[in-house]
Amino acid sequence: MAASEPEEVSTQDPGAYVAQVMAEIEEEVRLRRASGDLPPKLERELDELFLAHSPVAGRGGDLTEALRMVDAATFIDPVVPVDSQRAAGAFVKKGMRSLLLWYLGWITHQISQFASAVSRALHIVDGRLKDLERKVEVQRVPHAGVVEFPVAHDPAAWWVTPAIGALTEVRGRILHAASGDGWLVRQINQAGGDAYGVDPRPDVVERGLLGISDLRGEDLADHLRATSSAGLGGIVLSGMVDGMGSGQREQLFNLIATRLAPGGTLVIHSVTLPTWEAPDAPYETDLSPGRPLRAETWRHVLKQSGYEATVQSGPDGADYLVTAVRATMSPPEPTLTQ
Amino acid sequence: MKVAFVTPRYGPQVMGGAETAARQLAEHLVSETEWEAEAYSTCALDPHTWADELEPGDSEINGVPVHRYTSAHGRLPDFYGLDGRLRLAPRLATLDQGRRWVDYNGPVSPQLVDAVCGSDADVIAFYPYLYHPTVAAIGRVKVPAVLHPAAHDEPALYLPVFRGTFGDADAFCFHTAAERLLVERTYPVAERPQIVLGLGVGESAGAGRPGVEVADLGERPYIVSVGRVDEHKGSKMLASYFATYKERHPGPLALVLVGPVSFDLDPHPDIVVTGIVSEADKWDIVCDALVAVSPSALESFSLVVLEAWVDRVPVIVNGTCGPTREHCERSGGGLWFTSYPEFEAVVDRLMSDGALRTTLGARGRAYVDRFYQWPVLIARYAEFLASVVARGRGTPGLFSSF
Numbered sequence: 001m002a003a004s005e006p007e008e009v010s011t012q013d014p015g016a017y018v019a020q021v022m023a024e025i026e027e028e029v030r031l032r033r034a035s036g037d038l039p040p041k042l043e044r045e046l047d048e049l050f051l052a053h054s055p056v057a058g059r060g061g062d063l064t065e066a067l068r069m070v071d072a073a074t075f076i077d078p079v080v081p082v083d084s085q086r087a088a089g090a091f092v093k094k095g096m097r098s099l100l101l102w103y104l105g106w107i108t109h110q111i112s113q114f115a116s117a118v119s120r121a122l123h124i125v126d127g128r129l130k131d132l133e134r135k136v137e138v139q140r141v142p143h144a145g146v147v148e149f150p151v152a153h154d155p156a157a158w159w160v161t162p163a164i165g166a167l168t169e170v171r172g173r174i175l176h177a178a179s180g181d182g183w184l185v186r187q188i189n190q191a192g193g194d195a196y197g198v199d200p201r202p203d204v205v206e207r208g209l210l211g212i213s214d215l216r217g218e219d220l221a222d223h224l225r226a227t228s229s230a231g232l233g234g235i236v237l238s239g240m241v242d243g244m245g246s247g248q249r250e251q252l253f254n255l256i257a258t259r260l261a262p263g264g265t266l267v268i269h270s271v272t273l274p275t276w277e278a279p280d281a282p283y284e285t286d287l288s289p290g291r292p293l294r295a296e297t298w299r300h301v302l303k304q305s306g307y308e309a310t311v312q313s314g315p316d317g318a319d320y321l322v323t324a325v326r327a328t329m330s331p332p333e334p335t336l337t338q
Numbered sequence: 339m340k341v342a343f344v345t346p347r348y349g350p351q352v353m354g355g356a357e358t359a360a361r362q363l364a365e366h367l368v369s370e371t372e373w374e375a376e377a378y379s380t381c382a383l384d385p386h387t388w389a390d391e392l393e394p395g396d397s398e399i400n401g402v403p404v405h406r407y408t409s410a411h412g413r414l415p416d417f418y419g420l421d422g423r424l425r426l427a428p429r430l431a432t433l434d435q436g437r438r439w440v441d442y443n444g445p446v447s448p449q450l451v452d453a454v455c456g457s458d459a460d461v462i463a464f465y466p467y468l469y470h471p472t473v474a475a476i477g478r479v480k481v482p483a484v485l486h487p488a489a490h491d492e493p494a495l496y497l498p499v500f501r502g503t504f505g506d507a508d509a510f511c512f513h514t515a516a517e518r519l520l521v522e523r524t525y526p527v528a529e530r531p532q533i534v535l536g537l538g539v540g541e542s543a544g545a546g547r548p549g550v551e552v553a554d555l556g557e558r559p560y561i562v563s564v565g566r567v568d569e570h571k572g573s574k575m576l577a578s579y580f581a582t583y584k585e586r587h588p589g590p591l592a593l594v595l596v597g598p599v600s601f602d603l604d605p606h607p608d609i610v611v612t613g614i615v616s617e618a619d620k621w622d623i624v625c626d627a628l629v630a631v632s633p634s635a636l637e638s639f640s641l642v643v644l645e646a647w648v649d650r651v652p653v654i655v656n657g658t659c660g661p662t663r664e665h666c667e668r669s670g671g672g673l674w675f676t677s678y679p680e681f682e683a684v685v686d687r688l689m690s691d692g693a694l695r696t697t698l699g700a701r702g703r704a705y706v707d708r709f710y711q712w713p714v715l716i717a718r719y720a721e722f723l724a725s726v727v728a729r730g731r732g733t734p735g736l737f738s739s740f
Binding site for chain 1: 515518519522523526529531532533569570571575578579582634635666667668669670671674677678679680682684686687694697701705729
């Protein structure tokens with residue numbers, strides 16, 4: 001079944017390619033809408049057909065799209081259609097319409113005025129929200145991505161064996177992030193653990209999907225929010241926390257505190273600051289909002305959070321491994337509330 | 339090792355997506371791996387009534403033993419009123435209302451539930467999440483339970499009664515990553531073992547007749563939509579969109595709707611409804627189409643999108659349907675629309691740009707070849723089932739109180 005593909009098929013990212021085409025189409029739609037090409041009443045009727053069987057979460061789209069629909073529905077037409085399948089039906093309906101039009105027109109005029117006022121108010125809110133978004137955007141702390149150092153994030157790296165050793169007694173599933181193509185997940189499973197992986201880079205996960213069953217291409221914090229309380233026996237973080245800003249790091253550790261079972265093990269691998277700042281460090285280090293903590297800082301922070309933490313430094317001081325066991329307490333009742 | 343599939347309907351006569359998927363997985367497991375498979379189901383064929391139509395008892399379909407049981411009742415008349423009330427705010431429904439919703443929805447077969455619980459299989463695969471057999475049995479089985487939710491973003495998914503159904507599953511098998519994210523956003527089960535599998539697609543099975551001949555279109559170019567011609571599947575919306583498109587863009591282009599018709603579609607000179615056709619005719623029509631359209635917003639996988647790509651036909655999908663849009667974004671094989679102006683612009687672009695159609699079609703084909711060939715897919719599923727058996731059963735009924 002070898003496909004004879006045009007050259008661009010193999011050279012361009014599929015997602016980026018269709019995103020580019022769709023961006024061109026959206027621009028075309030914007031221009032056509034601006035030209036008043038499609039009568040608003042017709043567009044409203046066609047919108048209603050589309051929305052009738054849309055998914056619950058998909059209805060309305062974003063605020064701008066929702067406002068467009070509000071605008072399209074603002075005018076209420078008092079002129080009732082009089083088509084009828086019966087011969088006299090249209091005549092009767094037309095008569096009733098003539099009789100009632102003065103009354104319906106008065107009512108619908110007021111409703112249309114009210115809807116216009118609401119629509120204007122919503123447009124003002126929309127405008128102010130967009131203004132706020134623009135102002136916040138320049139102050140936003142960027143989300144840290146995965147930063148992998150080729151020597152440290154490798155199956156043969158020095159810290160892999162002690163990390164797996166720390167997880168051998170773990171009860172429950174072990175989450176590795178960032179799991180890449182599943183290289184550490186495979187090793188933990190081979191050692192008898194029950195591991196799975198999460199990585200926010202879908203293209204990297206895609207490479208490992210056919211080889212191993214349980215790899216997820218999603219954001220770590222989003223993933224943890226979707227796990228049950230105390231549902232994880234172990235968590236391994238590598239290439240994840242080094243470049244995090246303090247807010248993102250705090251949010252992550254608050255989530256871990258509720259998702260890691262009492263007695264569960266948290267393993268953190270991080271590079272040291274000199275490695276992070278070395279001239280040959282990956283370019284992502286420059287783009288990250290934060291920088292690695294010192295190993296002792298981790299020990300202190302984790303101890304304050306109720307973990308028993310130990311630190312191992314790498315052979316040449318380039319990186320370190322933190323192993324922390326969460327204090328045991330009465331296991332919480334199983335719950336399915338988020 | 340043996341897996342038992344539990345579905346409300348089972349058999350080659352059943353055209354529903356979830357049930358067909360269960361049957362295909364069972365048959366491919368039996369024919370291509372060391373696994374044994376059996377199926378537990380009711381005697382129903384019609385998902386609107388769940389009336390007993392087939393004989394109860396044991397039979398075999400394509401190498402898979404099938405155990406059928408009669409239903410105490412199918413869908414009850416009160417279902418529609420209750421559904422209408424609950425769908426407005428499903429999260430606010432009480433557990434008792436949810437239980438009644440499941441009961442009224444049917445099919446309710448206590449014999450089937452008892453038989454599933456007494457199965458000697460090593461693992462039970464429930465398919466889909468929505469119906470009584472799954473809801474009633476998943477908390478009671480003693481061996482590991484894999485849930486194939488086949489979930490859509492529909493009001494029922496948010497009924498609290500399904501917390502137990504998802505909570506009592508030991509593992510999940512999803513059609514797409516979009517379905518997985520939908521379930522994880524709704525129920526905190528992300529740490530459970532799971533696999534995004536989908537379904538396999540075969541080779542193009544046309545008889546070699548020109549599509550225009552099969553659809554009786556003369557020389558007209560056409561776009562095609564395959565599947566149940568049903569309001570809920572977006573067919574009415576597609577027909578209206580296409581009719582509007584033709585008013586604004588006169589020309590020879592036609593729309594061909596292929597599949598069983600379940601609502602009255604206004605006749606239109608540019609819209610051809612074939613009704614049910616043979617597999618060969620279906621493939622021939624798709625093969626010669628300029629574009630295939632999937633207008634449905636509520637798909638959990640959509641085989642018809644992948645089948646179009648087998649023939650390198652580009653697709654247009656409903657942009658609010660997570661799974662079909664995911665197929666397009668991952669493969670680069672299709673475009674989408676979320677309003678009429680987008681539909682018009684997408685059709686315009688595809689009709690005027692042959693190179694784009696070729697590229698999209700080729701990308702779709704490459705995607706199918708990589709992920710949706712049966713040998714690759716069934717080997718992954720068999721490995722997944724073995725890992726679920728090895729982990730063992732959680733605490734049965736911990737969450738479910740049905």
